[in-house]
Amino acid sequence: MxxxxxxxxxxxxxxxxxxxxxxxxxxxxxxxxxxxxxxxxxxxxxxxxxxxxxxxxxxxxxxxxxxxxxxxxxxxxxxxxxxxxxxxxxxxxxxxxxxxxxxxxxxxxxxxxxxxxxxxxxxxxxxxxxxxxxxxxxxxxxxxxxxxxxxxxxxxxxxxxxxxxxxxxxxxxxxxxxxxxxxxxxxxxxxxxxKLGRMEVDLELARKQLDEQQNESLKFNTVHESMESVKNHLQRQLRQRESECSRLSVQVRNLETRLAEQQAQNQARLETAEVSLERMRETKEALKRAAKSQKRRADEAEEAYREISHKLATQESIIAGFQTELENCALRSRGRSKERQLNDVGIMHDGGIVDSNKSMYANGDKSLREENLRLREVASKCEQRLHAAEEELQHLRTSLSTCEALLNDYHGDAAMQASRLHTLNERLKKTESDRERSQIQLDDVEQRLLEAEHRNRILEDALQSKESQKGDYVASTPVNTKQSSKLGECDQQLHLDREDYCGQNSQLNGSANIGILKDQNITGTTNNELIQELRRELCEAQNEKKQIENRTEIRLNDLRAQLNQADATNRSLQAYLTFLKRSYASVFQPDMLINPSLISPCQPIACSLTTQLTANNTLSKNTHRECV
Incomplete structure (x- = not known):
């Protein structure tokens, strides 16, 4: 876009x-x-x-x-x-x-x-x-x-x-x-x-008329010499203006080629920035998915730990009941074994065995043995379950320690990202200060351009007022119009460069903000590659910003040189206009051919002409040196 x-x-x-x-x-x-x-x-x-x-x-x-x-x-x-x-x-x-x-x-x-x-x-x-x-x-x-x-x-x-x-x-x-x-x-x-031979009386009058004619011829010769000098001066001025116009056209073409190259470079940088932005968005989405999956696994581990803890407590209560029941069974078996021994001893003392109680004792012994076997099986099962519960508890303890280590790593990464975020904020503040400084420089250049336009308007008003008094100076209007159009082109070019620089600064700020948001969303131990990528992109953005600032400084220097050249050209045009007014006032007076007293001002005109030529040559040399 x-x-x-x-x-x-x-x-x-x-x-x-x-x-x-x-x-x-x-x-x-x-x-x-x-x-x-x-x-x-x-x-x-x-x-x-x-x-x-x-x-x-x-x-x-x-x-x-x-x-x-x-x-x-x-x-x-x-x-x-x-x-x-x-x-x-x-x-x-x-x-x-x-x-x-x-x-x-x-x-x-x-x-x-x-x-x-x-x-x-x-x-x-x-x-x-x-x-x-x-x-x-x-x-x-x-x-x-x-x-x-x-x-x-x-x-x-x-x-x-x-x-x-x-x-x-x-x-x-x-x-x-x-x-x-x-x-x-x-x-x-x-x-x-x-009539000279016939009218000797009028000889003196004829001599006077001859002297007048000689004076008039001298006056015409002087006027002719002054006109030749004016013509030569105007031809030199015309050649100088033509050379200046050709030089300005070459500068304009160079500026246009430089602008086209800069636009192509900006387009290439924009495309690379869009590609890197798309890649960073994909990395951000992948990190979001990884963080969500890690959070889900942590929640599942905590839920499993709670369930296993509950099961372990239930199994411990069951095992405690089984242990009490086992102890009671052992006590009952010991009491019954003692009773059986006492009965056996009593029978042995009585000297005989009662046949009626034999079956009862056999059944009781069999039932006790079966009960003992059952209790032993229950005890073995309880021991197996207790051993399995202990193993599961040990596994849960190792999982819990692993989760705690991961949480510690997450906290360390968060602290590191916070420190990097602080560093990036400081760099962004520095970038903002540099952008404000560049904005101040642009405002200064715009103010100087506005002052130059104001001076050009004043010169144009002066020219129009003089043209209304004397219709002979109408032809000097296209020169000022051309100069105004050149200043307008410089102003438009400055606005374009300012918009480009603002767009590039906003692009750099947007990329830095995207990098900060990505750094805030990174939560994991596998983000070393992403951190290196972000550092590399940040270095590239800083280098690109420095290059843009350097090009902007060069452009501002060029515009300052053009502004100084425009001021010098305006001063030269003003001096040239003053010279034309003086030349017209001294040469093209209506009563010049009648009043002989007007012959004397021709010499100061020649002096002012020489002075004006020297000033114009010096001014053109200075402007040429400034442009070079």
Missing amino acids: KSNERKPRSRSVESISDVHKDFIQLNDMESDKEPQDQYSKQFSPHGNISMQEQPYSSVKDKETIKPIYIAGKNKDFEGRLNDGSLLTNVVLDEWIKDLDTATNHIAKSARNIVDCLEQVAYEGRRVDSHDMSRIVQPRDELLLHAEVAGCAGRELCRWASSIQQQQDQILNNRLAQTQNREATLTSEVRRLTE
Whole structure:
């Protein structure tokens, strides 16, 4: 049932990774197809970001999206490229609102799935069909709103590309106007040179105009140099971002392979644990049957001992009666023998034998002899029965001593099992403390992830506010969206690792509790093999727990490194955004071509550009070292 729980979760992670891979592949394809002419884009501040927006518009016609209502989908951007209303932030707010709504639904569905799984793990039961139905509905909602978010992102990129086209037309118009003005100025210079011989009075004025033209040409040269430096810097930034994206994609693929290997190892361990659990259950049942049979034999022995004791007492009373009867018979026989001797003596003195009493004495003697024989037979039988009773009593005494020895052995085994139970309880307490420590570390990592998400939200709000003031910074939104999606993937991966670690801890606690129950049910002298088996399984469980803790520590370190890398990337993006704002403010001012006093700030821009390049290179080197 554990593997069935993990299947929807793994599918969601794979779907996110597939979307990320498709995005990278489309970026590579569109970057290969991009035209090489950069001179027409040197006046556009978004030339480096349109390359990232272009795949969304190119893939839009190939993808099939479910018929879901989206607020910004009904906007018509074709045919209205020259409309000034496109520069407003209404459409952008609608699409961002759709993205926020879809993200909230996705977070809610993921939270419902996690709550259901945590409830099942807390109750310690297996997942049934009702739980699966509770999990399937949030999963479907999650996938549905993920598609909605993707559709909204693509439409937003399409809107951005339309704005880019509009800006390109505006810049082309300005370029045409500038060229017309240059043609006018050249014609005027030619006319002045033709009139130079005729109008010597206006020579000084012509010289002044010539000086102005020279100053203007110097200004244009300076602006051209600054634009070339900005273009080179933007190209370097683009190459750096591409290398960083490729490195992140490699890291994501490595994490996915590592996760698959860890899932396979956990599945194998789960199967071995189930086999050992089944074997331990069979051993437990066998021990229960053996204990019941031993208890039954002990009860039968006690019952037989009571019966034999009762029989022995009865036989002793019978033997005592027979002994008294034998003594009485002996006394009677002695009295009769004395009477017979006296009678014989009297007859001998009388000098004759009375014939009438001869038959009487013969009959009496015969009866006495028969009585004597009968009494002797009874005495021999009583002696035989007494001897048999003594032998049976001796056998019962030996059986009783054996039962007492068995009871002493049982008491010793019970004391030993109690000591082992105490040891196992101490180990379980230690395991619980380690689990609490790991839980604290996981909470710390989650708190840091939440702080990173909060900082990302602040950066996104700042970007949106700047985009509402200046429509030229719309193209920087997909970068932050990509960073937010990467942080979301890290958060989901952390939740999955946390659930795996909790499931493994519960499995270890369950196996330890099963071992304790088995130790409590063992009562016999033939449990040495079972004790050795339990010790071996306990050692294996401890080793497995240590391995799981080590892997968890490694995973936490990786997540910390990724979190630090995300923070560094956010700082780099913020610095890059500040640099773009300063460059735009210093280069693309409307009165730049008229007011010559704006030429002087170009030198500080170049200085800030060099400083920003040095800072970005240092930051990229530090992040690369942290990842390595």
